[in-house]
Amino acid sequence: MSEAENLTNLPENNASRDADALYGVSRWGEGLITVLDNGHIGLLHPSRPEAVPTDLMSVIDNLEQRGISAPVLLRVADFIRWRIDQINDAFNSAITELEYHGSYKGVFPIKVNQQAQVIDRIVAYGERHSFGFEVGSKAELLIAMAHNQGSESALICNGVKDEEFIQLALMSLQLGFNTFLVLESPRELDLVLAVAKRMKLRPQLGIRIKLTHEVSGNWAASSGDRSTFGMTIAQVMDVVDALRADGFLDCLKLQHCHLGSQVPNIIEIRMAAQEACRFYLELRKEGAPLEFLDLGGGLGVDYTGEHRATENSTNYTLKEYCLNIVETVKYAMDEADAPHPVIITESGRACVAQSSMLLFNVLEATQFDSTDPVVGAEDDHTLLKSMLAVEDYLTPERVNEAWNDLVYYRNEMRALLKSGQVSLRETAKAERIHLYMMSRIKTMLADSDMENEEMGKAMEQTADILHGNFSLFQSLPDVWAIDQIHPIAPLHRLNEKPRRRAILSDITCDSDGKIDKFVLGDGVSNTLPVHDLRAAEDYYLGVFFVGAYQETLGDLHNLFGDTNVVTIELRDDGSFELMHEQDGDTISEVLSYVEYDPRLMVNNFKKTVESAVRAGKLSPRERLEMITAFKDSINGYTYFER
Template identity: 35%
Template sequence: MTSTTPFQAADAAPPSRWTARDGAAHYGLPGWGAGYFDADDAGRVVVRPDQRPDRSAALDDVLAELARRGVTPPILIRFPQILEHRAGVIRGAFDRAISDAGYRGRYTCVYPVKVNQHRGVLERISALAPALGLGLEAGSKAELIAVLAATADTPGTPIICNGFKDDECLDLIVLAAAMGRPITPIIERRAELDAALRLSDARRVDVALGLRLKLASPGAGRWQASGGLGSKFGLFVAEAADAARDLIHAGLGRRLTVLHSHIGSQIADLGAVRRAARELARVAVELRRLGASITTLDLGGGLGVDYDGGADGPTSIGYTADEYARALVDETRAVFDDAGEPHPDLITESGRALVAHESVLVTDVVGVSAHAPAPTGPDIAGAGASTLAPLRDLARLAERPPGDDPAGALRRALDARDALTGAFTAGRANLADRALGDRLFRVAGLSAVDALTRTGADPPDADRLADLLFDLYFCNFSIFQSLPDLWALGQRFPACPLTRLDERPTRRAVLCDMTCDSDGEMRSFPGPAGVGGGLMLHEPRPGAPYRVGVFLVGAYQEILGDLHNLFGDPGAAHVTIDDAGRAVIEEVIPGDSADDALRLVGHDT
C-alpha cells in the first residue's frame, strides 16, 4: 500500500484541526442522516432511532454485539424504531397541514409493500396502523395474501389493491371484503371493472371501487415516466368518465369511492405535486357532480428521500414532509371549496419515505488495489531534465500546486499523459519513462482534483479520472444483490466508514464489490466526501477491520437484488436501541450460503 501525498488531503485545513465534527460534515451525515445517523466524539457513526441525541448507539458497538453471536459483515442492519419514527413524521406533517388549513377530511399513509415485502416490515406497519392511521397497498395476488396475513390482528387496516388484477385476484379481494376487511381495488383497465362487478354480484358483496387516472400533469425526477399519460396503468379521463357514468346509470355510483393517481416516485419538485393534486381534485369534483360518491383521493407515491443530504444533486429533494403535506392539502382544499363540495379524505402511498432510512448495509474492506508510490524528489528532478516534453510537463505540474485554475491544470496533466503514452507506443519513450509519467500524473491529477473539490466543483471526465487516479477498495458484498438501483439506474447512496471520522481521510477511492463484473463498483457518492468522484477514505490499518456503511437502502434494494455471480442475500439483523443506548438484537436472519445460492438455480449440492 502506498503512502499518501500532500495533494490527497480532504481539505486545506491543517491535520491537527480535524475532528469528529469535521468527519461528520465531510461525509454529509448532518444532511442525509436526517437526524437518524451522526458521529460521536470518538469518530464513530451512531444511530439515533427517534432522532434523540440521548438515545443513540455506535454502529461499531452494534457490530460487536452481533459478532458475539457469530454474525459478521456483510450484513443488513434494520432499525425498526426508525420506521416507526418515520411513520410519525409523515403522520404529523399531514395532521399539521390539515389543522392549519381547516381541512375537514382525514389522512391515511398507505405503504406499498412492493417497496420492501419482508414479513417484519409488514407486521411492524400493521401493528402501528391503529395508532398512526396507516394502511397497506398490494400490487399482486402474492402481495395481497401477504397483506391479509400481516393484518390478521389488525383487521381494520385499510388495504388498497393496485396493479393488474385477473379474476382470481379480484375474487380474493371480494372474499376479503366479505370478511369485513376495508379493501378497495383500484381499477386500472375497463375489463377489471366489469370483472369486479361480476364477481362481487356472484358473491353478493358490495365492494368499494376506485379508479386510477392518467393525469396530464407530468411528474418530475428520475421516475416521472411511471406516471402521467404514458403510464402503463390507469384510465384516461374520458375512460374514467365513461366508467363512472355506467356505474351511476346502474345505480352503483355510491360504490365508486376512491380516485387515484400516481405521478412517479421520488418527486423532486413540489410544483409537479401541486399540479397533479389540483388536476385530480378537479376530476373528482366533476365525477361527484355526475353522481359518484368519491369520498377519498389517493395521490399515490412521490414523497422523496434526500439521498444527497440537501445538496443540489440528482437524488436530492427541495422540500420537507411538512411542505409536501401542505401542498397536497392546500391544493385539494382550494378546488373543493371553490366547487362548494365537502373535503375528501386523503391517501398517499409514501413507501420510500417510510422505510429507506431504517436499513444500513455494512461491509468490510477486504483488500485495496493502490497505485504505485508517489515519485521522490530525485525522480521529479530527473523527469524535469528529460528530453521528452510530456515528461517535463508532468514534472512541472507535479511540483507545484494547481493555483487558481485547477481545471486547466488537470487538462494539461491529461494532455501530457496522453502525449507520453503516444510517445511510448511510437517507440520514442521507454517503459521507465511511461511508469514515471503515470506516477507524476497521479500527483498532479490528485492535486488538481482536490483543489476543484475545495470549490465544490466536480472535475470533468470523472470516470476516466477514477480509472487513472483513484484506489480500489474491495468490499465483501455484491452491488447486484444489495444495491441494484445503483447498477441499473445510477442511483447514488450515501456511504462512509463507521469509525475514524475523527481522522482526516487521505485516500480517494472507488468501492468495488466481490463479483467478477466490472460494473460492480460505486464511483459516485453524495456529500462533500464524494465531490470530485470516488469517496475519500482512510488507509486501512493492518490487522484492524475497516468497515463501510451504505445508508438509506431500506426501499426496494432488498427486494430487487439478484443472484449475479451466485452471491445470495447477506445476513440481516433487526436491532433496537434502548433508553440507555444499548443495542438489543431482536432477530438475526442468516444470509444465503453458497449451497443456498446453488440450489436456487437448480444445482444439487
C-alpha cells in the same frame, strides 16, 4: 424531532466536525446519523434526544462476536416507527392547522419492502394511526390478509387483477377489512362485477385515473398520457356509465392516482393534487358517491441533503408536502361546496428508506500512484530525465504545469515504445516516475486544501478503486439501474483526515458493479474521500437509506445472494437489542434458485474425486479433505469470508 433540531446533533470535537462537514452527515442524516467524537458513525434515537448514540462499529463488533459477519444489512426498527409517526402526525397537524374536515389514512405500499420483518414492524407501529396497506399483486394481498389491521385501516388493491385476486379482495371485505378494489382499466370492470355478483357482495370500488400532468425525476414515466396504469378521461366516463347501467355506481367510493416515486418538486405535487381534485369533483357530479381521495406515492427522500428539486433530493419537507396537499384539496372542495374527502397517500419510500443501511468491509484497494521514489541514472532517456526534473518545480503554484508535463512525457515514452525506439524496461521506469509523482501531487493537493478545479478533475481519473465486500446488483440495484445516489461514508477513522479519494467496486466480476457518485457536504462528487487501508485492520463503509425497493429488486448476479440481515432496536445507553436475525443465502441456496440440486452436485463431485483416487492421483485422506471442502463451501456464505 423537528428538522431544525436535527442540526444540533453536530459532533463536539473538531476532527469529527470536519468529517461531518466533509461527508455532509448532518445535512443528509435527518437527525438519525451522526459522527461521534471517537470518529465513528453513530445512530441517533429519532425521538429520544437524551439517548446515547449507538456506535455502528460496536454494532459490527458485537455482530461479529455472534457470528454475523459483513456484509450485513442493518435495519433499525426505531427509524420505521419514527417515520410512520412523522408522516401521520404531519398530515394530522396540517388537517388541524387548515381546519380540514376530512381525515388522513396512510397506507404502506407493500412493493416498496415486502420483507416480513418490515411488514411486521409496520403493522405494530402503524396500529395507532390505522395505517393500512396498498397491494399490487395476489401475493401482496395475501400478506395484507395475513395481518389483521382492523376495519379502520384501508386496504387498497391496485395492480392488474385476475378473478382470483378479485375474489380474495372481496373475501377480505367480507371478513371486515376496509378493502377497496381499484379498477385499473375498463377491462377489469366486467370481471369485478361478475365476481361480486357471484359472491352476492357490494364491493367498495376505486377508480385509477391517469393524470395529464407530467412530473419530473426518475419516475416521470409513471405520470402523464403515456403512463402505463390508470384510465384516460374517456375510459373513466365509460366505466362510470357502465357502473350506472349495472346499478353499481353507488359502490364507487375512491379515486386513485399515482404520480411516480420520488417526486422532486413540490409544485408538481400541488398541481397533480389540483388535477386529481377536478376529476374527483366531476365524478361526484356524475353521481359517484366518492369519499376517499388517494393520491398515491411520490413523497421523496432527500438522499443528498441538498434540499433541491433534483432526482435524489426534494425541494420540500414532509411538513410542506402535507400542508400543500391538504390546502389544495380543501380549497378545491370548498370552492365546489363539496365535503372534504378522506385523504389517502401511499408513501412507501419515505416510510422505510431511512431504516436500513448496508455495512461492508473493504477487501483491497487498487491505487494509481506509488510512494516508492525512482532513482535517475546517467544513461536514462532524455524523457525520463525530464520526468524526474519535474520534482524540482512541483510547488502548489506550478502543480498544473508539473502534472501536464508528466502526462506529456509519459505519453511520449509510450509512443516511442510502440514505434520500437525505447525498451519495455525504460517505459516501465517512466510509468513508475509517473506513479510516484502522482502520489506527491495528491499529497500536496490534500495538504494545501487549495481549490483547483482542473487538478481536481485530473485526480478523479486517478482515484483509488476500493473493492468492497458487497454486490451492487444484489444490495443496491437502483444504483446500477437508475443512478440512484445513497449517502455513503466510512464508519470509523473519521477523526483522521482522509488522504485519498476513491470510487467503489463491488465483488461481482462486472464492470458495472461500481459506485462513482457520492453525496458530500458540498454536493455530489465523483469520488469519495477515504483513508489509507491498514494491514490487518478492516476498513468499513456504510451505504445509508437503502430500505426502499433495494431488497427485493436485487438479483443474483454472479450468484451473490442475500446478505445477512439484522433488525435492531436502539437502547438509551447506546447499546442495542437484536430483534431478529436472518442469515444471508448460502451458496447451496443460490444454486437451487438457478435450478441446481446441491446434493446431486456433491454426489457428482464425489464421483470425480473417487475416480482420481482410483487413478492413484489422490489418497483416500485427500479425498475426504476435498469432499469436506466442497461441502463446506456449498453450505457457506456467498460473500468473501475470512
